[in-house]
Amino acid sequence: MDRREFLNLAGKGVVAGATAMGMAACASGSPAAPEAAPAAEELAEEVQQDSGLPEISWEVATSWPLSLDTIFGGAETFAQRVSAMTGGKFNIVARAAGELVGGLEVLNAVEEGSVNVGHTASYYYVGKANSTAFGTAIPFGLTARQQNAWLYEGGGLELMQEFYKERFGVIQFPAGNTGAQMGGWFNKEINSAKDLEGLKMRIPGLGGRVMDKLGATVQVLPGGEIFQALQTGAIDATEWVGPYDDLTMGFHKVSKFYYYPGWWEPGPSLEVQINLNAWNELPEVYQEIVKTAAYEANMTMLARYDAKNVPALATILEEADVEMRPFSDDVMNASKEASDALLDEIAQEDTDFNSILKEWRSFKDGIQAWHGLNEARYLEYLGGIS
Numbered sequence: 001m002d003r004r005e006f007l008n009l010a011g012k013g014v015v016a017g018a019t020a021m022g023m024a025a026c027a028s029g030s031p032a033a034p035e036a037a038p039a040a041e042e043l044a045e046e047v048q049q050d051s052g053l054p055e056i057s058w059e060v061a062t063s064w065p066l067s068l069d070t071i072f073g074g075a076e077t078f079a080q081r082v083s084a085m086t087g088g089k090f091n092i093v094a095r096a097a098g099e100l101v102g103g104l105e106v107l108n109a110v111e112e113g114s115v116n117v118g119h120t121a122s123y124y125y126v127g128k129a130n131s132t133a134f135g136t137a138i139p140f141g142l143t144a145r146q147q148n149a150w151l152y153e154g155g156g157l158e159l160m161q162e163f164y165k166e167r168f169g170v171i172q173f174p175a176g177n178t179g180a181q182m183g184g185w186f187n188k189e190i191n192s193a194k195d196l197e198g199l200k201m202r203i204p205g206l207g208g209r210v211m212d213k214l215g216a217t218v219q220v221l222p223g224g225e226i227f228q229a230l231q232t233g234a235i236d237a238t239e240w241v242g243p244y245d246d247l248t249m250g251f252h253k254v255s256k257f258y259y260y261p262g263w264w265e266p267g268p269s270l271e272v273q274i275n276l277n278a279w280n281e282l283p284e285v286y287q288e289i290v291k292t293a294a295y296e297a298n299m300t301m302l303a304r305y306d307a308k309n310v311p312a313l314a315t316i317l318e319e320a321d322v323e324m325r326p327f328s329d330d331v332m333n334a335s336k337e338a339s340d341a342l343l344d345e346i347a348q349e350d351t352d353f354n355s356i357l358k359e360w361r362s363f364k365d366g367i368q369a370w371h372g373l374n375e376a377r378y379l380e381y382l383g384g385i386s
């Protein structure tokens with residue numbers, strides 16, 4: 001091993017961990033320096049060289065317009081990474097809402113098998129099964145970090161996958177998270193819970209059912225139809241995501257108030273949903289790559305939202321004549337009470353929901369006590385001095 005080879009290895013941090021076999025390889029003149037872990041590109045090369053692996057093309061049906069580059073970007077990250085890691089053999093392309101199926105029809109299409117894979121928010125389908133809400137967000141539920149902890153390390157994903165398999169013949173993986181959402185855009189002032197009565201609001205999922213309990217008239221519209229509904233007064237209010245996407249949607253141009261926080265979506269996950277028959281036909285190496293690509297999409301989307309929301313909010317506040325307000329304690333308390341009551345009511349009628357809710361609440365109580373102690377104090381302190 002010459003000096004240059006040594007420095008090359010040292011730069012990659014593998015000298016200390018070199019095995020006897022590795023040293024022997026150097027001694028025999030092997031020029032290749034092994035990486036500490038197999039890189040995605042190496043995996044792709046391996047797949048490309050394995051002539052036994054099939055060439056497959058899939059299209060992802062999504063719930064998103066192309067203009068929402070961050071949320072549609074979750075489907076794109078997923079698709080591009082699977083394609084890249086298989087050297088193009090398993091080629092996936094993400095399609096906007098409406099190209100393959102309507103924005104709110106993704107799970108149905110995956111269930112039927114008319115598309116193999118979708119990227120959507122599972123709570124769009126609470127009308128089909130209440131438990132889908134856990135896959136995205138539950139009112140007064142988990143933050144993005146807590147949601148990931150529950151899904152990946154708290155048994156949540158296993159529980160949810162079991163439910164999806166039995167109920168829909170679908171397997172799903174988290175593939176994006178927006179972080180805590182804003183309360184949204186209102187053309188009526190909401191000072192107390194009473195002001196929600198009669199409010200015509202676009203809000204999907206269980207958050208919508210809580211709003212319904214509080215007296216609002218709830219609508220679920222796909223992304224592309226909301227602006228016009230708000231502009232024409234067909235609705236008085238809409239929630240969407242947060243500053244970055246909301247700015248793209250232009251809601252600040254047709255609203256008076258921007259309320260926060262979106263207590264119904266403190267850390268919602270998006271999902272890749274795959275027809276179970278299509279999944280079972282994939283070679284195991286493709287299944288592993290799909291899981292890895294979904295994981296990457298999950299992390300990348302959250303990081304992008306966190307980074308992009310900051311300048312977007314500044315732009316909204318500079319450009320628009322909009323008043324930004326926190327929901328009052330009265331609104332928060334009434335909403336929390338109605339949310340807890342709704343979850344209990346659904347659990348009484350729906351045994352699947354009940355069993356998932358028990359596990360979920362136990363995890364939530366623990367992690368929120370922990371985050372409420374340390375993280376909360378840290379953020380509260382920083383907020384207080386800024």
Ligand code: CA
Nearest residue numbers: 181239240241
């Ligand atoms: Ca939302």
